[in-house]
Each structure stands twice: as C-alpha cells, then as structure tokens.
Amino acid sequence: MQETGLRIKTFGDPVLRKKAKPVKEVTAGHRKTLNLMAESMYEHSGIGLAAPQVGISAQLIVIDIGEGLYKLINPKIVKRQGAQAIQEGCLSVPGICIKVRRSRQVWVEALNEDNRPVRIEAKDLFACVLQHEIDHLEGRLIVDYTSFLNKLKIKRKLKALKAGAKACKLQL
Numbered sequence: 159m160q161e162t163g164l165r166i167k168t169f170g171d172p173v174l175r176k177k178a179k180p181v182k183e184v185t186a187g188h189r190k191t192l193n194l195m196a197e198s199m200y201e202h203s204g205i206g207l208a209a210p211q212v213g214i215s216a217q218l219i220v221i222d223i224g225e226g227l228y229k230l231i232n233p234k235i236v237k238r239q240g241a242q243a244i245q246e247g248c249l250s251v252p253g254i255c256i257k258v259r260r261s262r263q264v265w266v267e268a269l270n271e272d273n274r275p276v277r278i279e280a281k282d283l284f285a286c287v288l289q290h291e292i293d294h295l296e297g298r299l300i301v302d303y304t305s306f307l308n309k310l311k312i313k314r315k316l317k318a319l320k321a322g323a324k325a326c327k328l329q330l
C-alpha cells in the first residue's frame with residue numbers, strides 16, 4: 159500500500175477520544191491537511207475520514223460516497239429528521255462492524271476550504287457518514303453505540319485482530 163505520510167490511528171489511541179479543536183480561520187495548512195486526508199481515505203478505500211483519525215485534533219472531515227469529494231471544516235448538525243440503522247465499519251476500529259442507529263436526514267453547517275459557510279442537506283448513506291465523521295470530532299466511536307457486553311467482546315476481538323483487517327463493507 160502506498161503511504162501519504164498520514165498514519166491511521168486505531169482504537170486505544172487517546173487522540174480518538176479527544177474533542178477536536180474548532181478551526182478559527184482556514185489556512186493553506188488546513189487545505190493541505192484536507193488533501194492528505196482525502197488521499198489517505200481513498201488509499202484505504204474509505205468513504206469518510208476525520209482529522210483525529212490521522213492524529214490531528216482539529217475539526218476537519220473529508221467524505222466521498224461516490225458522488226464527489228467533500229472537505230468540511232467545523233461541521234455542525236443543525237437539524238435532524240427520521241431514523242435509519244446501517245452496518246458501519248471504521249478505519250480506526252479495524253475488523254469491527256456495528257449497526258448504528260442514526261438520523262435518516264441531517265442538515266449540516268460548515269466552512270468550505272475557502273473559508274466560506276456552506277449548508278448541506280443529506281439523507282441516507284450521506285447523512286450516516288456525516289454523523290459518523292462528526293462523532294469522530296467529538297471523540298465518539300461506533301463501539302459507543304453498542305451494549306456493555308458487546309463492548310467487552312469487541313475489546314477481545316480487537317486484541318485478536320491484526321490491524322488493517324476489514325470485516326465491514328463501509329469504512330468511515
């Protein structure tokens with residue numbers, strides 16, 4: 159596998175549990191990071207990636223569900239509607255697949271890489287991925303959506319699995 163220089167942090171790394179810092183003003187540095195994150199996401203066949211997953215505690219996410227690349231800064235859910243449950247995987251929790259109940263439709267406000275406000279209306283898979291990545295910015299992982307008993311099982315499974323194992327179709 160090609161390396162972009164950004165390593166994916168996995169379950170157990172404290173950066174995944176930290177609240178990511180909001181970006182005050184989008185700079186060339188942030189744009190470069192977003193590009194590297196996108197490269198890394200494509201390399202790992204992911205459809206979403208948040209900066210904490212590459213060890214950067216800043217509110218930056220990239221998403222591409224096959225309908226073009228989104229690079230979002232300080233994304234916030236301002237409205238939600240309905241419910242859905244999709245089997246999700248996460249590049250930071252390799253080998254694990256969890257059915258997560260989320261809103262079916264979300265409205266998100268963010269900045270784009272030109273520092274301009276954008277508003278996105280998303281539903282189904284796109285809405286799921288947005289919620290998953292925004293969770294990462296809050297230090298929340300898919301394992302948090304499961305029962306205590308399940309968490310213990312997952313912990314054991316994670317220990318047994320080699321990093322990089324992919325059990326789930328959707329890697330976010």
Ligand code: NI
Nearest residue numbers: 248249250330
């Ligand atoms: Ni993830």
